[in-house]
Amino acid sequence: MATAPRFWRENPSRYNLVGFKCNNCGNHYFPPRIICPLCRRKSVGKIEPVRLKGTGTIFSFTEVHEGMDEQNMQRPYIVAMVELDEGARITGQVIDCDARDLSIGTEVRATLRKLSEEGSSGVIHYGYKFIPLCNGPAASENE
Amino acid sequence: MRRVAVIGTGITEFGELWDSSFRKLGIGAGLAAVEDAKISAEQIDAMYVGNMSAGRFIRQEHVGALIADYSGLVKDHVPATRVEAAGASGGLALRQGFLAVASGLHDIVVVGGAEKMTDVSDTESSMIQSSAADQEWETELGATFAGLHALIATRHMHEHGTTREQLADVAVKNHKHGSLNPKAQFRREINRDVVLRSPIVASPLRMFDCAPSSDGAAAVVLCPLENAEKYAEVPVEIVGSGQASDSLALHNRKDICTMSATRVASDRAFAMAGLSQDDVDVAEVHDNFTISEVLAVEDLGFFAKGEGGKATEDGRTSLEGDVAINTSGGLKARGDPIGATGVAQAVEIVTQLRGTAEKRQVKDADVGLAQNVGGTGATAVVHLFRRA
Ligand SMILES: [Zn+2]
Numbered sequence: 322m323a324t325a326p327r328f329w330r331e332n333p334s335r336y337n338l339v340g341f342k343c344n345n346c347g348n349h350y351f352p353p354r355i356i357c358p359l360c361r362r363k364s365v366g367k368i369e370p371v372r373l374k375g376t377g378t379i380f381s382f383t384e385v386h387e388g389m390d391e392q393n394m395q396r397p398y399i400v401a402m403v404e405l406d407e408g409a410r411i412t413g414q415v416i417d418c419d420a421r422d423l424s425i426g427t428e429v430r431a432t433l434r435k436l437s438e439e440g441s442s443g444v445i446h447y448g449y450k451f452i453p454l455c456n457g458p459a460a461s462e463n464e
Numbered sequence: 465m466r467r468v469a470v471i472g473t474g475i476t477e478f479g480e481l482w483d484s485s486f487r488k489l490g491i492g493a494g495l496a497a498v499e500d501a502k503i504s505a506e507q508i509d510a511m512y513v514g515n516m517s518a519g520r521f522i523r524q525e526h527v528g529a530l531i532a533d534y535s536g537l538v539k540d541h542v543p544a545t546r547v548e549a550a551g552a553s554g555g556l557a558l559r560q561g562f563l564a565v566a567s568g569l570h571d572i573v574v575v576g577g578a579e580k581m582t583d584v585s586d587t588e589s590s591m592i593q594s595s596a597a598d599q600e601w602e603t604e605l606g607a608t609f610a611g612l613h614a615l616i617a618t619r620h621m622h623e624h625g626t627t628r629e630q631l632a633d634v635a636v637k638n639h640k641h642g643s644l645n646p647k648a649q650f651r652r653e654i655n656r657d658v659v660l661r662s663p664i665v666a667s668p669l670r671m672f673d674c675a676p677s678s679d680g681a682a683a684v685v686l687c688p689l690e691n692a693e694k695y696a697e698v699p700v701e702i703v704g705s706g707q708a709s710d711s712l713a714l715h716n717r718k719d720i721c722t723m724s725a726t727r728v729a730s731d732r733a734f735a736m737a738g739l740s741q742d743d744v745d746v747a748e749v750h751d752n753f754t755i756s757e758v759l760a761v762e763d764l765g766f767f768a769k770g771e772g773g774k775a776t777e778d779g780r781t782s783l784e785g786d787v788a789i790n791t792s793g794g795l796k797a798r799g800d801p802i803g804a805t806g807v808a809q810a811v812e813i814v815t816q817l818r819g820t821a822e823k824r825q826v827k828d829a830d831v832g833l834a835q836n837v838g839g840t841g842a843t844a845v846v847h848l849f850r851r852a
Binding site: 331350352358380381382383384385386387388389390394397398400401402410411412413414420425436437446448449 | 615669
């Protein structure tokens with residue numbers, strides 16, 4: 322079981338989609354890293370934290386029925402790999418929709434939601450999930 | 465660098481073995497391999513043990529020393545090293561043993577692999593397997609291990625037109641092969657309908673697309689090729705060994721329909737061996753999910769990208785096909801005790817090249833390949849074997 326600090330440590334990225342732009346190659350990445358995986362030494366001092374917009378398209382998706390602790394995730398649920406507009410890819414749940422209404426290329430936006438709950442301690446973890454754009458305009462919940 | 469041969473193999477039954485402990489399994493396979501090589505304990509210079517997660521499956525770490533102890537190898541203080549690379553732990557242990565003998569440091573090395581998975585619940589087992597992926601940025605956000613492979617499958621079907629039926633055909637073929645292997649966990653043939661009607665795990669993957677949780681162990685004994693005839697009637701040489709890494713998280717790879725680590729490890733192994741794909745008669749590949757075998761046969765260069773599903777459907781990967789893939793039944797039917805799997809693959813290839821695979825024997829098998837994958841492709845190990 323993950324301890325609370327393990328989650329808090331990643332909060333800026335989990336809550337606000339903070340990734341980085343490598344000012345050597347111009348690529349965006351998520352989550353933050355110390356160096357750019359492509360530019361390596363050349364990226365030292367050129368890593369700029371960037372809050373990603375959270376909008377993008379579904380690159381691939383699945384509906385998960387088995388294999389996750391029930392107390393953490395109510396099954397089934399949808400998981401997608403999303404290609405963000407900045408170019409970085411990210412994995413997360415897609416909510417407020419039916420898997421049948423999704424396809425590769427569906428536009429989505431990130432939103433802050435409850436991710437999971439620690440069984441005994443009751444600590445609730447929050448993070449990003451995705452909502453199809455056709456479900457309405459961007460709400461203020463992510464601001 | 466010295467040339468290296470396999471002179472002994474041992475494997476336990478694979479399955480839900482409630483009366484077998486981790487140490488009983490590990491020692492069973494090791495003793496069988498040592499017996500097969502007709503060596504004595506005093507001759508063993510070192511041992512490598514592939515194991516993914518004994519700490520979480522049976523709450524026991526330090527399993528290198530454990531296996532050495534219960535194998536009677538601590539009397540001579542034989543060095544024992546545990547090797548971990550998730551699903552590729554066994555293949556990587558084999559590579560460590562190969563390197564140790566090739567370098568000239570050790571003459572006789574035992575390589576084992578073992579996992580005891582069924583002491584925990586199915587969900588717990590699944591979550592342990594998911595720890596091979598990126599915990600913080602994949603698993604904790606809901607992506608299970610099957611879910612990540614489902615993302616690959618969805619994308620492969622989208623980009624290459626691979627069909628749901630073709631994925632089922634991988635399982636059907638491997639169960640057919642497994643029915644011919646007395647050590648396999650599943651020895652019952654199935655048809656497409658069984659796969660397509662089994663419960664959904666992570667769409668489009670169903671229960672029969674997934675390798676089971678298994679208990680089991682396997683071992684091989686290595687020595688310099690020049691000494692191999694003293695121990696083995698039909699020595700089998702390890703002619704190529706390649707390993708490669710890739711990003712831990714699947715989403716950091718540009719093309720998720722290709723496991724680049726497999727391609728690179730395979731290129732490295734073929735270059736070392738001076739062989740090409742056309743030379744390979746039999747291959748054990750990492751079919752932890754049906755889609756994984758489709759990627760494997762493409763990334764290993766047996767078929768063009770996008771044609772792995774069609775090749776399977778057309779029977780080109782069956783026992784009588786262009787290249788016999790997973791004659792043991794693969795992870796799907798032989799079983800997948802994670803740390804043992806890569807070593808079990810080597811046992812199967814050596815068995816085939818010795819010509820002792822009985823009902824599942826590939827005719828005149830001369831060159832074999834084993835591909836072992838960790839995570840969703842963050843580690844790949846490829847070995848090439850040839851009858852000496
Ligand atoms: Zn860069």
